[in-house]
Amino acid sequence: MTVEEKKCHDLTIVSINGSLEASSVPGFMKSSPALTDSQSIVIDLAGVDFLDSSGLGCLVTIARKKREQGGDVRLACLNEKLRRVFEVTQAFRLFDIYDDAESAATTAANK
Amino acid sequence: MDTFITMSFPSEISYARLASNAASMVAEIFSRQVGIWEKRQEFCHAFELSVAEAFSNSVRNAANPETDGQIIICFSSDQNELMVSVRDTNPAFDPDIPAPDILSYPDRGYGLLLIRQLMDQVLYSRENDMNLLSMIKKAG
Numbered sequence: 614m615t616v617e618e619k620k621c622h623d624l625t626i627v628s629i630n631g632s633l634e635a636s637s638v639p640g641f642m643k644s645s646p647a648l649t650d651s652q653s654i655v656i657d658l659a660g661v662d663f664l665d666s667s668g669l670g671c672l673v674t675i676a677r678k679k680r681e682q683g684g685d686v687r688l689a690c691l692n693e694k695l696r697r698v699f700e701v702t703q704a705f706r707l708f709d710i711y712d713d714a715e716s717a718a719t720t721a722a723n724k
Numbered sequence: 725m726d727t728f729i730t731m732s733f734p735s736e737i738s739y740a741r742l743a744s745n746a747a748s749m750v751a752e753i754f755s756r757q758v759g760i761w762e763k764r765q766e767f768c769h770a771f772e773l774s775v776a777e778a779f780s781n782s783v784r785n786a787a788n789p790e791t792d793g794q795i796i797i798c799f800s801s802d803q804n805e806l807m808v809s810v811r812d813t814n815p816a817f818d819p820d821i822p823a824p825d826i827l828s829y830p831d832r833g834y835g836l837l838l839i840r841q842l843m844d845q846v847l848y849s850r851e852n853d854m855n856l857l858s859m860i861k862k863a864g
Contacts, residue, residue, distance in 0.1 A: 634744075635780045636737045663744070665776045666834035677829035694769050701841040702834050703826045 616644040621718040624653060626689075628714070630660035633668030641671065648675055651682035653721055657714040659690035664698050676707055687721055689714040725800035725807055733779070733795045735786055735812065740779040743797060747808055748772035750799050754806045758863045767861060770842040771808060774859050777835035778810040782855070785814040805844070809858040816855060819848035 614631030625647040633641060647654050656672065658664075676686045689711040691699065699705040711717035729750060733739045751771035755764045775797065782795050796811040824833035840846055845860040 632741060634776060635740050635783075663741075663772070663776075665740075665744075665773060665780065666832070666838055667780060669834055670831040673829050674831045677831075693765065694773075697766070697769065697842075698773070698838065701838055704834075706826055707829065 614641060616641060618645055618647060621655070621715055622721070624655055624718045624721055626655045626657055626714045626718060628657040628660060632663040633658075633661050633671070634663060634665040635667040638667045638671045649678065651679065651684045653679065653685040653687075655687045655689055655711075655714050655717040655721065657689045658692075658695060659714070661692075661695060664695050666698075666702075669698055669702060669704055673704065673707060685721070687711060687717040689717045725802045725805070727798050727800045729799040731797045733797065735783055735793055735795050737780065737783045739795075740776055740783070743779045743795070744772045744776035747775035747797070747799075750808075751806060754799075754801055755863070758803055760863055767863075770861055771806070771859075774839045774842055775808060775810065777839050778857050778859070781817070781835055782810060782812040782814060785817055785855075786812075787815055804864070805860050805862045807858055807860045809856060811854050811856050813854050816850055819846070819857065 614629065614637040617628045619626050627645055627647055642648060679686050687709045690713060691710060731746060733743050748768045748771055751768040755767050760767050779795060793813060798809045800807045819836060821836060823837045824830040839859060843859040844862050847858040849856050
C-alpha cells in the first residue's frame with residue numbers, strides 16, 4: 614500500500630493505493646501526521662481495491678478523533694466493493710462521501 | 725457438497741490477503757462453472773471479504789499467536805451453492821455477538837456483521853477442539 618498527500622483549497626488530500634486491511638492498517642496510520650492531527654482532510658479511496666473491517670475501523674477512528682478535535686474527514690471515490698462495506702455496516706452514516714476528491718475539498722473549503 | 729480444495733495457511737495476519745484473494749478466485753471459477761453472470765463481482769467479493777474477516781478473527785483469537793499453527797480453509801460446492809469453511813485450534817468464540825452501534829464510532833466489531841450480511845448462511849461449531857466456521861452462498 615502507498616499513501617500520497619497533496620493540498621487542495623488548503624485541505625490535505627490523502628490518497629491511498631492498495632488494500633486497506635488488517636495487515637496494512639498499522640502502516641497506514643503511521644504514514645501521515647495529517648491522519649491524526651486536528652485539521653480536516655479528504656481521504657481519496659480511488660486506488661483502494663479492497664477494504665476489510667480493520668480498514669473500516671481505522672477510517673471510523675480517524676473520523677472520531679478528528680471530530681473530537683474540531684476537524685473532519687471526508688471520503689472520495691469509493692468503488693462498488695467499498696460502497697458495499699459502507700452500506701452493510703451503515704458506516705455511510707458517519708461520512709460525507711463524494712465522487713471525487715477535489716469536490717470533497719471544495720465543499721469543505723466553502724463551509 | 726463435495727470438498728474440492730483445501731488450503732492451509734500460517735496463523736499470521738500477513739497471510740490474510742493471500743487467503744482472501746484465493747477465496748475470490750475460487751468463487752470466480754465456481755461462478756463461471758454454474759453460470760453466475762450479472763452478480764459475479766458481488767458473489768466473488770462476498771467470499772473475498774468473508775474469508776478475510778474469518779482469517780483475521782482467527783489470528784486475533786489465537787491463545788498464543790507466537791505458536792498457534794495453521795488456519796485451514798476448505799471449499800465445497802454443488803450446483804446450487806459454494807461453501808467455504810475456516811478451521812482453527814483457537815479457543816471457542818461467540819459467533820452471535822450483536823452488530824456494533826455505528827453511531828458510537830466503534831473501531832472494531834464489523835467482521836462477523838459483514839460475514840452474516842454477505843453470506844446466505846453462516847454455521848459455527850466445535851469439532852475435535854477446533855473452531856469450524858462455515859459460510860455458504862447460493863448461486864442464484
